[in-house]
Amino acid sequence: MITTETISRITRFNGGEVPVVSLYAKAGQDGPAALRTQVNSLLHEIRPLTEDASLGRPARLSVRGDIQRIEGLEGLERMGPGAVAIFSCSEGDFFEQVNLPRGVRDRVVVGATPWVRPMLAVLNEYHPACVLVVDRRSAQAWELYQDEMREIREFRDPALRKPNYAGWYGLMEHRVRNRADDLTKRHFRNVVRVLDELFRAGGHELLIVGGHPEEVPNFLEFLPYDLRPKVAGTFTIDAWTATPTDIRHSAERIVEQYERDEERRRVAEVMEAAAMRRPVALGLDECLWAGSVAAVRTLLVQEGATAPGVVCDESGWLATSGDTCPLCGRATRRTPDVIDDLAQAVIDESGAVEHVLADTQLKAHNVAAALRFPLPRRAPQDTLT
Structure with a gap:
């Protein structure tokens, strides 16, 4: 059973110089062998990384070890309806398998940290x-x-x-x-x-x-x-x-x-607050800035929304692009889904994240947030265009 403790344990891991493979695959769709086939198909997408000269040798070895370990998993054929989430960093001696109660989109992500937002979306749907x-x-x-x-x-x-x-x-x-x-x-x-x-x-x-x-x-x-x-x-x-x-x-x-x-109620509250000029953020750009300064009280994310971006691991700055962090001057790292990094940053600052499946006004923005305080003005070089 997925719990907040499970997610917290996974998000605390950071591979440093070696990446983490995060894989999500649906179960019980087309027979017992279908999940194994889907997992292998997703692993095939990241095989080129094992020969990518732009990656360091430890990173290539780690991804190769992750592929071998996931391919050798037992019991996938016996899983019932739902999904499986797998997180692996062989060089960092890290491995987690979590069975999810409902299906999620099939996807594999290789990054510096585990990609947990699909698990967060599932967890938020279930109230004891x-x-x-x-x-x-x-x-x-x-x-x-x-x-x-x-x-x-x-x-x-x-x-x-x-x-x-x-x-x-x-x-x-x-x-x-x-x-x-x-x-x-x-x-x-x-x-x-x-x-x-x-x-x-x-x-x-x-x-x-x-x-x-x-x-x-x-x-x-x-x-x-x-x-x-x-x-x-x-x-x-x-x-x-x-x-x-x-x-x-x-x-x-x-x-x-x-x-x-x-x-629907939470989205309506944020939209009403925006109309009354209360502290809210609408759209990815504003929400990333709000996450960068720990201003987000509640983050609303449209289910399935993703966006590439950059993160500064030193200052916590989040943006859709930029090679250098404007807050500390350090180099940023690229991330395949900056919304996932934003969600994790909000949780780290004791905020709440709500993934929205309902048909609401949020679809026009993908992300929105109720804020703790008005956003500080950004310097011209900090403003994304």
């Missing part, structure tokens, strides 16, 4: 969710994260089987109904108490509630104030006949809709 299926006498709590769901709690409380039947009890019908209502309320309070414990323990960002349409709204009334904003949605299901697969599919639809709505 608590899925609750509840009725008047039972409840099941599940944890849903990265296409995996596991049951974490199940319990029942006493309830009258037929709350509208007085029968041999000799009680008036309304007294039976009141008793049933009291038991249901007690049950709902018990469920809320368990939910509160789960969320206080951490690990869950969203709450999804399923059940009968006449019971779910009543249950939601018992949620405390701090849990109500975490409700991402509800769905109709029968707790006694539903299978785990039924529950999972219903919850996944809600999470996906929540993600797209969240993306």
Whole structure:
């Protein structure tokens, strides 16, 4: 399972004079052998580097070792749907393989640092969710994260089987109904108490509630104030006949809709801020400058957007071109995707990165950012044309 700790561990590696091979390939598309074929095809793209005289001997040897190690990987044929991300630097004694829960674009990148932005995009799509299926006498709590769901709690409380039947009890019908209502309320309070414990323990960002349409709204009334904003949605299901697969599919639809709505909201907030002349950056040039001066609070990146550029590893300056850093005078290094370097720089400065799949105004800019402070003016030689 991909985690922020996994990404942090990978991004901390720097090969120095020897490059890192970063490879992404889809799995489960056209049969078990297709992934192996695709990986080999991507490796074929970088084979010329092993004979490239412009690279130092250690770099050529490292790429050759990376190709051999990746070609020898076992178990690729047994992977299910999703994708595999591989990071290798044989001369730096570095290797990581991460299985991703969804497909990403097939690509291989050779650079000074691991190319992790596709992993970031995948990770940002997944919010740990608590899925609750509840009725008047039972409840099941599940944890849903990265296409995996596991049951974490199940319990029942006493309830009258037929709350509208007085029968041999000799009680008036309304007294039976009141008793049933009291038991249901007690049950709902018990469920809320368990939910509160789960969320206080951490690990869950969203709450999804399923059940009968006449019971779910009543249950939601018992949620405390701090849990109500975490409700991402509800769905109709029968707790006694539903299978785990039924529950999972219903919850996944809600999470996906929540993600797209969240993306639209964040883009709308940035565009509104731009219209009101608040600190934002629109477009690659402005966002790179904002990243260079650690001004980015939240970076929005259109899914699939890439752009070549340059980076100064000394000052952190980012741009689409330039052989010399205008901030420190050092030589820059070229990067096949400066947006990826920008995303990593934002994360290093405790900012947030959101990859946007939804159809929004961001498509006109590819990248945009909410800023911590207004951008300082650049000197004429710093301004890109």
